[in-house]
Amino acid sequence: MLMKLWFVLFLLVAACGRAVPDNARIVIAGDSIMAWNRSQGGAVAQQLEPRLGEQVGDVSLAFARVSGGQGPLNIANQLANVRADWIVLNGGANDLGRACGCSGCLPALRRLVSENGTRGDIPELVTQLRSRGAKVLWVDYYTAPRFAGTRCDTLYQTFQNRLQRMALADAGVVVLDLDTVFDPDDLRLFDRDRVHPSLAGSRKIAQEIARVIRPRL
Known part of the structure; x- marks a missing residue:
């Protein structure tokens, strides 16, 4: 009971500051990578606004999943009825972690995105967003120090390859690979949980x- 209460309180605190201003042209969605540091005024959306000179909506929430999850803990639900020029989102780690950790994950990965990038819950969500006129920037995960050099590396590289194939089919979809700018040895980039x-x-x-969005606004 105490654990459940703690979880509810955590979600209430994490949800503070989630909003989409009426004139927001950019909306951030996804899981804790996007939502982290919100209580300190330093979440991704909060740091993106001054760089673009635009109001940025933020509906991201820790523990959110692509497949499953109730209410705003489902990333598609976060974006229900949201319309913007750009939707920037991530997701999948909580799905894989809940289903399989980093071993025997091909069925869970296939549910997220097929090998050729055309089927699965992520391509379906991206197609929905594109049908509303949004460009989509999918932010792929970095390698965290806790998982660097483990079997998770191979899984997430496979995940990235599938996302890249998805993006190749549509010029309005971009995949940003954070591994290109995050060094797992640079602990300044990571919280204490690594x-x-x-x-x-x-x-x-x-x-x-x-850097990706500014020239295309």
Whole structure:
């Protein structure tokens, strides 16, 4: 009972600051990588606004999943009825972690995105967002220090390859690979849990998102 109460309180705190202003042209969705540091004013969306000079909506939430999850803990639900020029989102780690950790994950991965990138819950969500007129920036995960050099590396590389194939089919979809800018040996980019971004890490993610979006606004 105490654990359940703690979880509810955590979600209430984590949800503070989630909103989509009426004129927001960019909306951030996804899991804790996007939502981390919100209570300190340093989540990805909060650090992206001054870099683009635009209001940025933020519906991301820790523990959110692509497949399953109730209410805002489902990433598609976060974006229900949201319309924007750009939807920036991530997801999948909580799905894989819940289903299989980093071993024997091909069925769970296939449910997220097929080998050729055309089927699965992620391509379906991206297609829905594109049908509303949004460009989509999918932010792929970095390698966290806790998982560097483990069997998780291979799984997430396979995940990234499938996402890249998805993006190749549509010029309005971009995949941003955070592994290109996050060094797992640079602990300044990571929180004390060695998984989530520090304030500097969230800033780095915001910088990379701005680099992709700014020329296309």
